[in-house]
Amino acid sequence: MTIRKRIMSLFIIDSLIILSSIYACALFLYPFENVLRDRMLLISTITLFIAHHSFAWHYGLYRKYWSYASVEEVKSIAKAVTLTLFVALVMQYVYSEVLYLRTLLLTWMLLILLLGASRLSLRVFNESSIKRKNIQSxxxxxxxxxxxxxxxxxxxxxxxxxxxxxxxxxxxxxxxxxxxxxxxxxxxxxxxxxxxxxxxxxxxxxxxxxxxxxxxxxxxxxxxxxxxxxxxxxxxxxxxxxxxxxxxxxxxxKIEDLLGREEVKLDMAKVEEKLANKTIMVTGAGGSIGSELCRQISVLKPARILLLGHGENSIYTIDKELRGKLLNGTEIVPIIADIQDRERIFKIIEEHRPDIIYHAAAHKHVPLMEANPFEAVKNNIFGTKNVAEAAHKYNVGNFVMISTDKAVNPPNIMGASKRFAEMIIQNLATSSKTTFAAVRFGNVLGSRGSVVPLFKEQIAKGGPVTVTDPEMTRYFMTIPEASRLVIQAGLLANGGEVFVLDMGEPVKIVDLARNMIKLSGYEEREIKIQFTGMRPGEKMYEELLDASEIQSEKIFPKIYIGKSTPISIGEMNMVLKDLPYMSEKEIKEKLLSLANRKVKRTEMEKERWQKNWKQEGELHRI
Incomplete structure (x- = not known):
């Protein structure tokens, strides 16, 4: 039924109810009188007719979807009827010495009953018709x-x-x-x-x-x-x-609901003060963390956001998304560039002069980097060096590198390359006007490299879900929370820190797999879990800080600061000079040796640091 036909139908129904109600009530109260010849009743009926339709239109009684009528709709009917009867009462008082109070009162009750029943019957009919269609509930x-x-x-x-x-x-x-x-x-x-x-x-x-x-x-x-x-x-x-x-x-x-992590609140006043009207560059802006950083930065009223990435599709996607939002006049600048291209990176930073750089671009897949160590070196080490040194040369205010828990005691080239990248910015921090810092955290749920998308795909295919080892654990955090904490940590930097995010308790990967199977509506007898054994470069447990890096200070909720393992600038430059000419085996040996270097401490110092660290919440598992 069209809207016009529906309105006309309700108008006719209301008219019949109005025209008959007052006479029906009068006959009930005065059964032996000829009410049809009563002039005042006729005038009252006409008044009721005009007043009701006016108030009915005002309260939207003809525009409401009565198939879903509720108490609110009945209230609208009561208001319209009450005002209608009040107008009729005033009319009788003005034009007649006789007031039909009992008749009007009974009419008021009858109108609410009949008009309400006429509307609610539509809802009853609608629900019964749906049931007749055998809709499964x-x-x-x-x-x-x-x-x-x-x-x-x-x-x-x-x-x-x-x-x-x-x-x-x-x-x-x-x-x-x-x-x-x-x-x-x-x-x-x-x-x-x-x-x-x-x-x-x-x-x-x-x-x-x-x-x-x-x-x-x-x-x-x-x-x-x-x-x-x-x-x-x-x-x-x-x-x-x-x-x-x-x-x-x-x-x-969602699987995120099972983490049970209370999300930390940012110090929004300081964050907005730091980022408002500034030019912010995000490298790897098309990735999981990079794109979320861009989303969160976009609401803080920066002047410009530079979206730098190597993949044109991912940069196009985040660029389109941000432009589709109300960005308070923020300029979005998509830049296709490879951080390994030193000359290009320097030109970009010279041209745009960003105030803050969030460096999220990196190769992060452990087995792939284990098979391709040259690429890990080129991207994670020399790529980071290019962006960091360009930031230093052009006096960028802050440089925040996104690191990983895999940089702690790494047995793999990916973690070792990220730890060496941390060392690069730590050494730059000693002599630069730019405030350099790294933020280290574990796995983020839903990122492209996490197990969650893989498990979803395997479950959709009917299994099996592959888990490397029943005892393997990882730290997990949601992408939005990780991004918020990265932004906050960047504001806390004085130069050279390695910030560590509180990842909560480690989660067994096999438990994650079981929960995802259940969330998908299956049982383990339907979707099997298959243990495949550890892959090259993998660790059974991840850590967020090495014992030699532990520092008890918590500078913000869920943000800790670690004591960095030093390396001399001379030794670093020598390694950087030699890396391009090393074999894959030599690269692994050299980087793993440097990344696993420990700070020498007395047993008393170690015991004190470890005690303080455990009291702060057991952030790591050694």
């Missing part, structure tokens, strides 16, 4: 019977096309137990989820408690996915308050 458990849970339940009932049939609520508030909300019973607590899923034949679970902390959310999510039932959640409280998304934006639980 999943038996759904809603965890949380608070305001968010009630809204979700209401939406599920009003929108059968969602395919979710709310069967039970689960809530820890004992006052709600055995009560019904929208006809849905509150049946128990979160401790009983597994039993309740079996008892009520639940097919889906929706977690509707936006106020949960990340740790609480992670624990609850694990309980839910262990039932083998598809689990979804609603946005967190801060996202709802900010208006980014609404409570109805249900999404599937």
């Amino acid at each position: 999943s038996r759904t458990m809603i965890i949380g019977a608070g305001q968010a849970g009630r809204m979700i339940a209401q939406q599920m009932k009003q929108n059968p096309l969602w395919g979710k049939n709310p069967v039970v609520f689960v809530d820890d508030d004992k006052r709600k137990w055995q009560l019904e909300i929208y006809g849905i019973e509150v049946v128990g607590t979160m401790k009983n989820i597994s039993d309740l899923v079996l008892q009520y034949h639940i097919e889906e679970i929706v977690i509707a408690i936006p106020s949960l902390s990340k740790k609480e959310m992670a624990e609850l999510t694990r309980v839910c996915i262990d039932t083998g039932v598809k689990t979804q959640t609603i946005p967190r409280l801060e996202d709802l308050i900010s208006g980014k998304i609404t409570v109805n934006d249900i999404r599937d639980v």
